Amino acid sequence: DAKTTQPNSMESNEEEPVHLPCNHSTISGTDYIHWYRQLPSQGPEYVIHGLTSNVNNRMASLAIAEDRKSSTLILHRATLRDAAVYYCILGDSNYQLIWGAGTKLIIKP
Amino acid sequence: NAGVTQTPKFQVLKTGQSMTLQCAQDMNHNSMYWYRQDPGMGLRLIYYSASEGTTDKGEVPNGYNVSRLNKREFSLRLESAAPSQTSVYFCASRMRAGVETQYFGPGTRLLVL
Numbered sequence: 358d359a360k361t362t363q364p365n366s367m368e369s370n371e372e373e374p375v376h377l378p379c380n381h382s383t384i385s386g387t388d389y390i391h392w393y394r395q396l397p398s399q400g401p402e403y404v405i406h407g408l409t410s411n412v413n414n415r416m417a418s419l420a421i422a423e424d425r426k427s428s429t430l431i432l433h434r435a436t437l438r439d440a441a442v443y444y445c446i447l448g449d450s451n452y453q454l455i456w457g458a459g460t461k462l463i464i465k466p
Numbered sequence: 467n468a469g470v471t472q473t474p475k476f477q478v479l480k481t482g483q484s485m486t487l488q489c490a491q492d493m494n495h496n497s498m499y500w501y502r503q504d505p506g507m508g509l510r511l512i513y514y515s516a517s518e519g520t521t522d523k524g525e526v527p528n529g530y531n532v533s534r535l536n537k538r539e540f541s542l543r544l545e546s547a548a549p550s551q552t553s554v555y556f557c558a559s560r561m562r563a564g565v566e567t568q569y570f571g572p573g574t575r576l577l578v579l
Contacts, residue, residue, distance in 0.1 A: 381542030389565045399558050400470075402510070431484065444508060453524065456501075456508030 360384070360447045366461040369435050376428045377430040377460055379445030379448065384425050389448060392419065392430050394441040395459070404430065467519045468492055470571035472557050473534075478577045479547045487542040487574050489557030498540035500522075500532060502553040503573075509556060515540055516563045547578045 362380040369375040381390065392404040405412055405419045405427075412419040418431040432439055444459040473488045491498065496517045501509040501524075511524030515534040529551060531543045540559075544551060557571040 361531070391565075393568075400558075400566075400573050402570065403567040406565060406567075451512055452511075453514065453563075456510070458506065458508050 360388075360455055361445045361457050363443075363445055363457060363460045365458070367465045368465060369462055370377045371437060371466050372434055375432040375435045375439070375444050375462065377432075377445075377462065378427065379429070380427045381445070381447055390419065390421060390425075390428050390448040391418070391448070391454060393444045393446065394439075395444070396402070396438075396441045420445060435462075435464050436455065437464050437466060469534035469556055470559055470569050472571040472574050474574060475572070476575045479544075480579055481548060483547050484543065485547065486544075487555055487557075487576075488539070489541065489567070489571060490524060490539045491557075491559040492538065493559060493569065494537070494562075495544070497560050498534065499558040499560075499568065500530075500540065501541045501556045501558065502526065502551075504553050507518050512542065512555075520527075534563065547576075549578045552576060552578045 389406050389408050391406040392402050393401040395401045403412055407416050407419045407421055420429045442459040442461050446454045448454055470491045499514045500512040503509050510526045512526055512530050513524055513532040515521045518537045521532050533541045555574045558568045560566045560568045
């Protein structure tokens, strides 16, 4: 079973920031938090990952709660091309990714 | 640099037929994976190969077999297809098991009648 909980869908306006939440209350001390996204009719692509500290890259930022039981993916300025399903994922003891259903992000022009 | 490639892109099978899905990566990755994705769902791991010469079952291995042909190629075989195997199949690779990024192929859409 997926170890994360995400809203089924979210809407945002183009060129505004988007905050995608994820709950992972059973996270262990060694679990990394991974985010992938899947554009329509494509394979998933990596977005960002982190362990304890907040992380930034060219695509997004990842804010991790101090107790690590939740995290938030931040898209600083959403475009229509960011419309996708976003997956928040933890790994199991063999480092395999356990996928949930994700959040469908809808961007309104 | 093609990344991860999969063939075929689409396939229609009749119940009981067999077929092999092919996957190749040109990134010199050690680990390779096969997932399936049913409509509205996340990915589920079928089999994986942590390194050349090894394969292990994932979450949903029943009805499938795999072969790690060499470091580049990892194939998935359906010996006797069933309608429940109608799905989109994704192959992925990463440098090694761990926290490294997984890179995905474009997927194979399979319909079993």
